[in-house]
Amino acid sequence: MSELADPLPRLLVIGGGFAGLWATRALARAPLRITLLDRSNHHLFQPLLYQVATAGLSAPDIAAPLRHILRRQRNVEVRLGEATAIDAAGRQVALADGSTLGFDYLLLASGATHAYFGHDDWAAHAPGLKSLDDALHLRRRLLLAFERAEACDDPAERTAWLNFAIVGGGPTGVELAGTLAEIARHTLKREFRRIDPASARVRLIEAGPRVLPSFPEVLSERARRQLQRLGVEVSTGVPVTAIDAGGYRLGEEYVPARTVVWAAGVAASPLARSLGVPLDRAGRVPVEADLSVPGHPHVFVAGDLAAVKRADGSAVPGVAPAAKQMGRHVAATIRARLRGEQADAFRYRDFGNLATIGRMAAVVDLHGVRLSGLPAWWFWLAAHVFFLIGFRNRLVVLLNWAWAYWSYQRAARIILGRDAQDPAPE
């Protein structure tokens, strides 16, 4: 195409998560041709992913098609596909299907994935939770474990099926452990004839000294007590040293367990490596003050993939509000550049930190105001309902939620997958 016929600069956004989608929407009126590339066809409300994994919500409740969200924004084209390599100097990206996409500006916002700290063989035995497919896989594993225990005649094997371990005491691990304990103690009550689901052992394992390490110590302690009240066994200070098909090793102790969930580590998407700049230890890209890549002012990184320092030297956390702020900042920078103006440096506005633990239990840290228990839970619910606005499913989600919390029932306890009756889901 000639420059005369199509003179608008091209912006390629890789990833339709919070960073990529918020940047794209903030550029609705900018003179750009935007392509939004994602491996899946939907934007995911990641903070509720654990609810899909624990059968409280169904997959479409927390996802919306990117095409649908952006249907009225005429300067955007949504493309389903996977980027495999970035040529920052040559300004093009290679796709898995063999094609390439050129760009004038690039926003890399492809997020993070699980990291097993060099133990990649653990991945098969301890699945993580980053995508809807992960959540459905985990749901299948959790529900099938109780089925296997019920069908099984050997007491040792039965115990192994009823042993659940969640590795990692951050918000995802805490949410999963609390909810799983509720399922075992309340949701499945009376449904089995040979086993007592309440006898399931749900263990949350954190190698560091306390759960929720990003929260103040007093809230970590309250979270631990709330978890224990829900029936979760909280193990801190000892690392998991092995995971295999039969169980896991914690310090010196080997525990037979058929269900281990990985909530311990995230690593940046491997795409960052092809940028050819130094990455930090988690594989993230240390960016300039305007979120551009050193040496490539037309290439930006935002969201979990960006390593950004605050004024006090601490890292901006990998949470949804930070990703949205970065996305909007990149949009503002590009708009300024298009006008030939100077862009500001990115500044993270930290509104606080919240984590839910289970039915009517949560912790909230608003930098000064600290809540736990029921008030924190109400705050968490209100915040999430507020942020779900824009998702058309919010009413359905709320109804499912209300039902799940007040009745202890969970709407989505459906085992999917053609191999549902396999003897073991490893």
Next chain:
Amino acid sequence: MSELADPLPRLLVIGGGFAGLWATRALARAPLRITLLDRSNHHLFQPLLYQVATAGLSAPDIAAPLRHILRRQRNVEVRLGEATAIDAAGRQVALADGSTLGFDYLLLASGATHAYFGHDDWAAHAPGLKSLDDALHLRRRLLLAFERAEACDDPAERTAWLNFAIVGGGPTGVELAGTLAEIARHTLKREFRRIDPASARVRLIEAGPRVLPSFPEVLSERARRQLQRLGVEVSTGVPVTAIDAGGYRLGEEYVPARTVVWAAGVAASPLARSLGVPLDRAGRVPVEADLSVPGHPHVFVAGDLAAVKRADGSAVPGVAPAAKQMGRHVAATIRARLRGEQADAFRYRDFGNLATIGRMAAVVDLHGVRLSGLPAWWFWLAAHVFFLIGFRNRLVVLLNWAWAYWSYQRAARIILGRDAQDPAPE
């Protein structure tokens, strides 16, 4: 176990569909030890399966865990597993996991599966719709076809991706074709930049002379006109003679099409063969008047797997009301036998026949009263809402429905499956 300690006769029910579940529930107070065996953990409201395939509802909306439905019925044990062979004389059933289950009474209600009339190689190219996994697979195929068309530069290939064929003009085929035409013409409007989804060709193919052959001719004709108004091309009287990865052959014409859906034939579950009695051409079991298997009065067959004749010689159709009636009849027969009484012969009460076509279009045949268009659609909706009662999801389902119909939007347009970005889903 000694007979003294546990003297109650054992009933094994294979299949938790309408026939098996209704029989089980009707025996809540019978002196029996019941085991309900199913390959999946849920009962499925099959009449709405096409809504999951066409992204109007999510999988958990139309399914409920069998354990949950039966949690208060203390004489039932639910078992997740797959029966592989029946020894009717020896009174035991072999399971895929190597174990066996004994019985005193057996109800075989494992339903039907797709049949490709001897063309098993078509199965890979023309998936059918019987389970939730089938529905999610089909949803993925339908949504990905539009994505492929958008990403594709070759006009011929693009046309092939936008060519949809549904083989089989029964109720499932009609529902799928009507809904798919709506998706192409309304739901996806404005969401693509390179293709016009409304240009998709949705063809419904019926080898016989008319669609909905089980309805009166006048309703078949009205259904055809309603389909055509929705944009469906209806082809009758010519059979599909080949299906491969590139398209299908209709009579002499080869049509390049990447998405062919099979709604043409069902065959009984292969488990029936192990009964050792003669089966009919569709693999169903011709049963005695009390629905027992000839020569095996303690073995019953109900639902789609049973070949039952009405007084006028016509076959009882493979629909949900018939399956429920058979299930309840088997329950009554077993109760009578336990009391040493004689059981009545099964009589099918035919309340009518209904099929939905699309948004506010349906046909209803109440044997005397015939409806079509909007009145039929309201009748269909009311009937399905009524029969969903007992499913706790009915409010959510209704909301999703109402939203889908009035806005043309579909809540569940989420492509799941780890291979979402594969170049071709064959």
